[in-house]
Amino acid sequence: xxxxxxxxxxxxxxRRRAKASQxxxxxxxxxxxxxxxxxxxxxAPIWRWPTVLLDWQFAPAWPRMAALAAxxxxxxxxxxxxxxxxxxxxxxxxxxDAGALVFEPESLTGGRP
Amino acid sequence: MDDSDEALMARVARGDERAFRELxxxxxxxxxxxxxxxxxxxxxxxxxxxxxxxxxxTQAPRWQPLAALxxxxxxxxxxxxxxxxxxxxxxxxxxxxxxxxxxxxxGESTEAAERxxxxxxxxxxxxxxxxxxxVLSYTEGMSNAQVADILDTTVSAVETLLVRGKQNLRRALxxxxxxx
Numbered sequence: 300x301x302x303x304x305x306x307x308x309x310x311x312x313x314r315r316r317a318k319a320s321q322x323x324x325x326x327x328x329x330x331x332x333x334x335x336x337x338x339x340x341x342x343a344p345i346w347r348w349p350t351v352l353l354d355w356q357f358a359p360a361w362p363r364m365a366a367l368a369a370x371x372x373x374x375x376x377x378x379x380x381x382x383x384x385x386x387x388x389x390x391x392x393x394x395x396d397a398g399a400l401v402f403e404p405e406s407l408t409g410g411r412p
Numbered sequence: 413m414d415d416s417d418e419a420l421m422a423r424v425a426r427g428d429e430r431a432f433r434e435l436x437x438x439x440x441x442x443x444x445x446x447x448x449x450x451x452x453x454x455x456x457x458x459x460x461x462x463x464x465x466x467x468x469x470t471q472a473p474r475w476q477p478l479a480a481l482x483x484x485x486x487x488x489x490x491x492x493x494x495x496x497x498x499x500x501x502x503x504x505x506x507x508x509x510x511x512x513x514x515x516x517x518x519g520e521s522t523e524a525a526e527r528x529x530x531x532x533x534x535x536x537x538x539x540x541x542x543x544x545x546x547v548l549s550y551t552e553g554m555s556n557a558q559v560a561d562i563l564d565t566t567v568s569a570v571e572t573l574l575v576r577g578k579q580n581l582r583r584a585l586x587x588x589x590x591x592x
Contacts (some may be wrong), residue, residue: 313550
């Protein structure tokens with residue numbers, strides 16, 4: 300058997316075996332059945348992060364977004380109504396008269412302290 | 413609706429499970445056959461086909477359509493097979509009971525059938541990359557450039573793998589070939 304004949308023998312024998320082994324539908328079904336279960340998490344590329352951050356479709360996380368917004372609003376309200384003033388007053392530093400620290404010239408002589 | 417592989421991959425990249433299942437139905441039979449021919453082990457081939465399809469799912473958002481999906485998928489399968497070949501022993505297709513359609517051999521002489529079985533055993537003994545090159549080239553009918561792409565090597569390296577693979581096969585089958 301020369302090289303060409305061996306090539307032909309190899310090609311025909313392998314193709315015949317391939318055809319014979321391809322008809323196993325049961326194995327295909329088994330693999331497809333295994334793939335029908337829950338799928339793992341997909342790997343997102345880094346260049347998609349800006350898109351992810353700009354995506355306002357928080358479909359599965361709306362309750363959490365609502366809780367976050369409520370916390371923000373609550374914090375803002377505390378800042379406006381001044382519920383935190385007592386803490387400053389307790390420390391004593393808030394009662395200082397800042398005007399006393401200003402070195403103004405004498406009204407009559409114009410001298411500086 | 414466009415149901416080309418690329419369109420389905422775009423949908424898979426957006427997390428569309430239905431598109432993924434359609435891709436699986438389309439490609440699992442071929443990938444299973446390829447894995448089985450390289451590994452020679454039906455159970456491992458099923459695992460490889462499943463793992464390859466799961467990679468399609470997980471890597472879909474990163475996938476760039478630089479090559480045909482089929483080529484990329486073949487590369488994944490071949491690499492998974494080569495990884496497994498380092499760990500597991502080869503089991504002949506006959507031993508695994510996977511030849512379900514003996515009809516093509518039925519009309520031939522038992523001598524030819526025996527020769528093909530010897531060929532299968534000889535292929536089983538080849539180094540993994542030589543076997544992969546032979547299977548992709550002869551069984552899948554791929555060009556040397558496609559095989560090089562899948563094996564992540566050059567065309568000349570594929571030619572070398574094929575020449576050495578055929579030399580090894582000829583040596584292993586010397587008594588059968590020379591007996592003619």
